[in-house]
Amino acid sequence: MLADCHIHMLLDGEYWRAAIDTHRQSPAIALIRERLASYAQNGFTYLRDGGDRWGVGRAARDLAPEYGIRYRTPLAPLCREGNYGAFIGSTYRDLGEYRTLVRQIRRDGGDFIKIMISGLMDFDRFGVLTQPGYPRELIRDLIAVAHDEGFSVMAHANGARTVEYAAEAGVDSVEHGAYLDSDALRAMAENGTVWCPTLSTVGNLRGRGRFDEQAVAAIYDSALANVRCFAAMGGRIAPGSDAGAWAVPHVEGSLDEYEHLRAALGGDFAACVTLGVQAIRDKF
Numbered sequence: 001m002l003a004d005c006h007i008h009m010l011l012d013g014e015y016w017r018a019a020i021d022t023h024r025q026s027p028a029i030a031l032i033r034e035r036l037a038s039y040a041q042n043g044f045t046y047l048r049d050g051g052d053r054w055g056v057g058r059a060a061r062d063l064a065p066e067y068g069i070r071y072r073t074p075l076a077p078l079c080r081e082g083n084y085g086a087f088i089g090s091t092y093r094d095l096g097e098y099r100t101l102v103r104q105i106r107r108d109g110g111d112f113i114k115i116m117i118s119g120l121m122d123f124d125r126f127g128v129l130t131q132p133g134y135p136r137e138l139i140r141d142l143i144a145v146a147h148d149e150g151f152s153v154m155a156h157a158n159g160a161r162t163v164e165y166a167a168e169a170g171v172d173s174v175e176h177g178a179y180l181d182s183d184a185l186r187a188m189a190e191n192g193t194v195w196c197p198t199l200s201t202v203g204n205l206r207g208r209g210r211f212d213e214q215a216v217a218a219i220y221d222s223a224l225a226n227v228r229c230f231a232a233m234g235g236r237i238a239p240g241s242d243a244g245a246w247a248v249p250h251v252e253g254s255l256d257e258y259e260h261l262r263a264a265l266g267g268d269f270a271a272c273v274t275l276g277v278q279a280i281r282d283k284f
């Protein structure tokens with residue numbers, strides 16, 4: 001009984017523009033069925049999508065019961081105009097527009113809300129993010145609005161302060177979480193935030209020659225050290241591979257995430273992951 005708590009059925013692990021083109025007119029049902037069958041054959045019974053605005057996650061959610069899979073989707077992820085995430089999600093300019101989108105997701109049958117509140121790692125430069133995180137008050141308001149509408153919240157968040165603010169505001173899960181410090185880890189542990197460190201998105205870049213290998217190794221090692229530290233604090237960690245991201249193919253990348261977590265956690269791996277998956281399944 002395996003789980004991947006962060007995938008993108010829309011994407012293919014290779015080239016995001018081509019992947020989007022595949023589904024642009026309508027979700028490619030045969031391809032989605034093929035992937036769901038492969039997940040099921042490899043023992044996956046729970047998948048949580050990170051969202052897309054072309055209805056691919058929703059199509060997968062609707063087909064998944066045929067494969068014995070519980071599949072959850074936020075429909076489109078939400079990001080502030082001009083910030084990271086617009087390539088895959090819906091954008092808003094202010095809190096009023098955000099609330100309108102959240103209510104639309106309710107009407108359209110979304111299972112939870114996915115927000116993007118920071119940039120990505122620059123894989124060529126250790127410690128550098130492509131964009132700073134959102135202001136503390138905005139993070140608090142985004143989470144509060146979604147909770148008021150009855151949704152759990154999954155947040156794409158990198159950087160210590162961004163993650164700390166999200167945890168203090170009661171976010172339900174943090175995705176990626178690069179460059180955390182002990183205050184951010186403690187805030188997540190104390191607030192019961194589940195962390196999906198998406199180690200495959202970094203670990204699977206090693207030896208591929210696309211990015212600076214030393215930077216990639218440093219980012220990966222720092223993530224592993226933080227995962228160990230968080231587990232020692234009693235924090236809940238869930239496997240989420242970001243399958244569909246570059247070098248993270250569906251199923252294979254999902255299985256890789258278990259190996260990356262095993263490398264980080266050693267003997268605590270099984271117990272820790274079981275608790276993390278249960279926490280995600282309870283909220284999502």
Ligand SMILES: [Zn+2]
Binds near residue numbers: 006008050242
């Ligand atoms: Zn993602």
